[in-house]
Amino acid sequence: MNKKSAPTLEIKNVYRSFKQGSQTLEVLKGINLDIDKGEVIALIGPSGAGKSTLLQIAGLLERPSKGEIYLDGQKCSKLGDAMRTVLRRDYLGFVYQYHNLLPDFDAAENVMLPQLIAGVRPKVAREKAQWLLSRLGLGKRFKHRPAELSGGEQQRVAIARALANTPKLLLADEPTGNLDPKTSETVFAELLSIVKETGLSALIATHNHDLANQMDRKVELEDGKLVDLRASLSVSRENFY
Numbered sequence: 724m725n726k727k728s729a730p731t732l733e734i735k736n737v738y739r740s741f742k743q744g745s746q747t748l749e750v751l752k753g754i755n756l757d758i759d760k761g762e763v764i765a766l767i768g769p770s771g772a773g774k775s776t777l778l779q780i781a782g783l784l785e786r787p788s789k790g791e792i793y794l795d796g797q798k799c800s801k802l803g804d805a806m807r808t809v810l811r812r813d814y815l816g817f818v819y820q821y822h823n824l825l826p827d828f829d830a831a832e833n834v835m836l837p838q839l840i841a842g843v844r845p846k847v848a849r850e851k852a853q854w855l856l857s858r859l860g861l862g863k864r865f866k867h868r869p870a871e872l873s874g875g876e877q878q879r880v881a882i883a884r885a886l887a888n889t890p891k892l893l894l895a896d897e898p899t900g901n902l903d904p905k906t907s908e909t910v911f912a913e914l915l916s917i918v919k920e921t922g923l924s925a926l927i928a929t930h931n932h933d934l935a936n937q938m939d940r941k942v943e944l945e946d947g948k949l950v951d952l953r954a955s956l957s958v959s960r961e962n963f964y
């Protein structure tokens with residue numbers, strides 16, 4: 724692989740358009756973004772701005788119309804579907820607004836499942852699941868099925884599941900967007916703390932500015948382009964002297 728350590732994620736000049744009848748909807752118009760190791764970036768922008776589209780492309784669930792995604796220096800357009808699936812499984816973790824937990828499996832089993840698919844032994848997978856769930860305050864909820872958990876608890880299980888295979892990059896699409904404000908704040912704080920503790924990189928879409936302000940950096944999708952809000956954030960006392 725690369726001699727110098729490559730960014731965890733590089734988005735290079737990414738375009739994405741959707742054909743709708745005779746019309747072409749251009750959602751992403753030349754997006755560039757690097758995420759370094761351990762960096763946590765907020766992706767903001769109003770509903771319909773293209774946040775989910777960008778996250779799906781970054782997460783290799785969709786291909787861009789033009790442009791390139793590099794994960795750990797690997798050019799992803801060159802990879803076949805099998806290798807992209809392996810990268811998604813081993814390198815990436817996903818959290819969605821709706822948890823998508825499997826209803827017939829309990830919390831621990833939901834967190835074990837991606838590990839079993841990756842070939843981890845059940846005993847090891849269970850220990851990891853229990854550690855993650857305990858870390859997220861669900862030590863007494865291992866055997867609860869999703870329907871027996873509150874919304875905040877379900878999202879915590881979804882976060883544990885995303886972290887189960889020790890990803891390098893977490894992609895989260897409005898991970899607390901479905902929760903009441905207070906629960907959202909708590910779950911979000913826990914998510915950030917575990918991300919920082921494990922040193923992984925993250926790209927987290929939210930339209931909550933208070934949550935976005937807690938991350939290392941904010942970028943905003945505006946009319947298909949990405950605006951880096953670091954410049955406006957870096958106005959500090961030094962600017963006055």
Ligand SMILES: Nc1ncnc2c1ncn2[C@@H]1O[C@H](COP(=O)(O)OP(=O)(O)O)[C@@H](O)[C@H]1O
Nearest residue numbers: 741748750768769770771772773774775776777
């Ligand atoms: N598969 C698709 N086909 C057609 N249009 C789509 C598709 N996915 C997203 N879009 C359109 O792209 C725009 C951006 O959507 P999305 O990425 O979901 O925005 P956000 O997540 O910021 O709310 C929307 O106008 C949406 O209707």
Ligand SMILES: [Mg+2]
Nearest residue numbers: 774775776896
């Ligand atoms: Mg969205």
